[in-house]
Amino acid sequence: MTQATPQNGAPPVLELKGLSKSFGGLHAVRDVSLQIFAGDRKAIIGPNGAGKTTLFNLITGIFPSTSGQVLLYGEDVTTWPSHKRTALGMARTFQITSLFPKLTVFDNVLLAIEGLRPSKFVMWRFMSSYRDVYDKAHQLLKQASFLDRKDTEVRYLSHGEQRQLEIILGLASDPKILLLDEPAAGLSSGESSEMAKFLLGLDPNLAILLIEHDMDVVFDVADEISVLHFGQMLETGTPEQIHGSQKVQEIYLGTG
Amino acid sequence: MTSQQIKILMVVVALGALAVIVPNTNSFVILLSTRALAFAILVMSLDILLGYTGLASLGQAAYLGVGAYATAILATTYQFGLGMDFWLVILFGMLVGAALAAVFGLLAIRATGVYFLMITLALGQCVWGLAYRWNSLTGGDNGINLRVKPKFAGLDLGHDVTFFYVVFFLFALSLLAMYVLVQSPFGRSLAGIRERELRMQILGYNTWLHKYIAFIIAGGFGGLSGVLWAHTAGIVSPENVVLTTSVDALLMAVLGGAGTLVGGVIGSFIVFGLREYLSTLVPWWQYVLGAVYVLTILYLPFGLMGIPERIRQWRASSGKQADPKTLASVPS
Numbered sequence: 001m002t003q004a005t006p007q008n009g010a011p012p013v014l015e016l017k018g019l020s021k022s023f024g025g026l027h028a029v030r031d032v033s034l035q036i037f038a039g040d041r042k043a044i045i046g047p048n049g050a051g052k053t054t055l056f057n058l059i060t061g062i063f064p065s066t067s068g069q070v071l072l073y074g075e076d077v078t079t080w081p082s083h084k085r086t087a088l089g090m091a092r093t094f095q096i097t098s099l100f101p102k103l104t105v106f107d108n109v110l111l112a113i114e115g116l117r118p119s120k121f122v123m124w125r126f127m128s129s130y131r132d133v134y135d136k137a138h139q140l141l142k143q144a145s146f147l148d149r150k151d152t153e154v155r156y157l158s159h160g161e162q163r164q165l166e167i168i169l170g171l172a173s174d175p176k177i178l179l180l181d182e183p184a185a186g187l188s189s190g191e192s193s194e195m196a197k198f199l200l201g202l203d204p205n206l207a208i209l210l211i212e213h214d215m216d217v218v219f220d221v222a223d224e225i226s227v228l229h230f231g232q233m234l235e236t237g238t239p240e241q242i243h244g245s246q247k248v249q250e251i252y253l254g255t256g
Numbered sequence: 257m258t259s260q261q262i263k264i265l266m267v268v269v270a271l272g273a274l275a276v277i278v279p280n281t282n283s284f285v286i287l288l289s290t291r292a293l294a295f296a297i298l299v300m301s302l303d304i305l306l307g308y309t310g311l312a313s314l315g316q317a318a319y320l321g322v323g324a325y326a327t328a329i330l331a332t333t334y335q336f337g338l339g340m341d342f343w344l345v346i347l348f349g350m351l352v353g354a355a356l357a358a359v360f361g362l363l364a365i366r367a368t369g370v371y372f373l374m375i376t377l378a379l380g381q382c383v384w385g386l387a388y389r390w391n392s393l394t395g396g397d398n399g400i401n402l403r404v405k406p407k408f409a410g411l412d413l414g415h416d417v418t419f420f421y422v423v424f425f426l427f428a429l430s431l432l433a434m435y436v437l438v439q440s441p442f443g444r445s446l447a448g449i450r451e452r453e454l455r456m457q458i459l460g461y462n463t464w465l466h467k468y469i470a471f472i473i474a475g476g477f478g479g480l481s482g483v484l485w486a487h488t489a490g491i492v493s494p495e496n497v498v499l500t501t502s503v504d505a506l507l508m509a510v511l512g513g514a515g516t517l518v519g520g521v522i523g524s525f526i527v528f529g530l531r532e533y534l535s536t537l538v539p540w541w542q543y544v545l546g547a548v549y550v551l552t553i554l555y556l557p558f559g560l561m562g563i564p565e566r567i568r569q570w571r572a573s574s575g576k577q578a579d580p581k582t583l584a585s586v587p588s
Binding site: 083120173 | 436437439440441442443444445447448451452454455456457458459460461462463469473
């Protein structure tokens with residue numbers, strides 16, 4: 001857990017304190033605490049229904065939490081709406097692809113870049129007159145070698161391409177912390193390893209919290225893995241520790 | 257030239273043709289065109305909500321109504337707006353429409369889909385109820401007659417052609433303003449909200465605020481439409497505010513093609529034209545209009561403006577070559 005100690009006492013980028021969420025009698029997330037510092041690569045694994053996506057929805061403010069706190073850079077954002085959290089440097093992708101299907105790839109990226117700019121309220125100038133935004137979209141698509149498809153409507157992209165565009169949109173706001181909800185969902189093994197390579201190439205100062213079912217991606221990308229089971233953090237450790245853990249084996253393979 | 261520039265050129269040519277041809281026809285056509293243009297501003301404002309933001313409002317007549325009643329009351333009770341101050345009334349009508357939308361928006365914007373439809377319908381009917389019942393102010397069922405039209409700087413709006421040009425000018429300005437709006441960063445954000453609101457929130461947009469602003473702008477243009485409508489029709493009555501007027505606006509937008517702005521203008525001209533001509537020919541003209549709507553929704557979900565795209569797709573599929581879009585979706 002070397003990364004968990006902050007250098008020069010900087011507060012964690014993201015901190016969860018006893019975060020819980022109940023839907024009626026169902027305790028989807030129970031007392032989850034977590035600290036993520038700049039440059040961390042952490043992953044949360046767990047069987048289906050463990051509460052992983054619910055946890056992300058609490059962190060990003062899609063659901064209000066039942067109890068506990070979410071802190072960004074030491075600031076309590078528990079009751080903030082999603083868009084204000086994004087303004088502090090948070091970005092996420094979705095397990096179920098959430099792009100703008102009838103807009104082109106380029107327009108999707110433009111919207112993502114504009115999200116944190118005051119010019120998003122400008123209604124007397126053409127979008128196309130914002131050269132800097134266009135240049136940035138161009139550059140983002142170039143990095144991901146997407147330029148040849150920039151004028152394709154997103155609904156005509158393959159699933160793998162849509163998953164990749166999910167992450168490009170997440171990166172467009174220059175986040176400090178990126179929450180990835182199963183980036184490799186539905187990808188072939190070849191595409192998954194492409195995805196892992198892509199994630200490894202991201203800015204080393206960016207903090208990443210990853211939910212993933214694809215263990216190859218998790219073990220490639222994450223420095224530290226936490227196991228979520230019935231909404232609770234069961235175990236946290238290095239990939240090797242988790243790999244050898246008796247409990248994790250039980251959860252995934254059953255106790256028999 | 258890009259396809260976008262060709263489209264703009266086509267609209268400019270069509271508008272130019274309209275401005276040249278209509279004044280040389282008879283006074284019936286001139287009056288009809290003036291009405292269609294005045295109402296088209298309301299339809300375009302609704303298209304901002306329906307086609308660009310994905311909010312189907314069934315109460316848009318309320319904004320036309322307050323603009324029209326404000327004009328009529330100012331003109332008859334205070335003799336205001338019959339000279340140069342006509343332009344102040346235009347401004348005032350827009351402000352009243354926007355202010356009403358600012359109030360109604362607080363109630364309506366939280367809802368989406370069919371709930372938004374129901375709330376806007378209910379709010380629209382509240383305005384109708386006021387117009388119908390508040391006899392001392394609105395003249396109740398009889399409405400308010402506007403006998404005098406504005407005169408200023410050598411222009412007599414009582415003259416059909418002059419009035420047509422004034423309405424045409426304001427219509428063209430509105431179209432330009434709304435076109436810039438939908439192409440602006442703000443307008444693009446509305447399209448994003450239409451496509452996937454949750455994603456927009458995560459990208460940092462306060463989607464409620466964007467929808468609220470769009471709603472107020474649509475209300476402002478509705479008010480403008482109302483001011484022009486009052487002088488075009490010469491009478492303002494609860495019929496202008498009733499649900500049917502809102503439905504008309506919605507159907508015109510869908511008929512022409514939602515999310516295109518000019519589609520609503522085409523829809524407005526077709527409906528006004530059909531209504532005026534057919535009603536003199538056959539007593540069952542409403543069935544024709546109904547059939548037009550049903551056929552559009554069944555066979556042209558993108559309205560009349562969607563026809564070129566339809567033809568292109570049909571050609572692409574009947575010719576043996578594959579659609580370029582399918583080619584583009586092959587993973588690399």
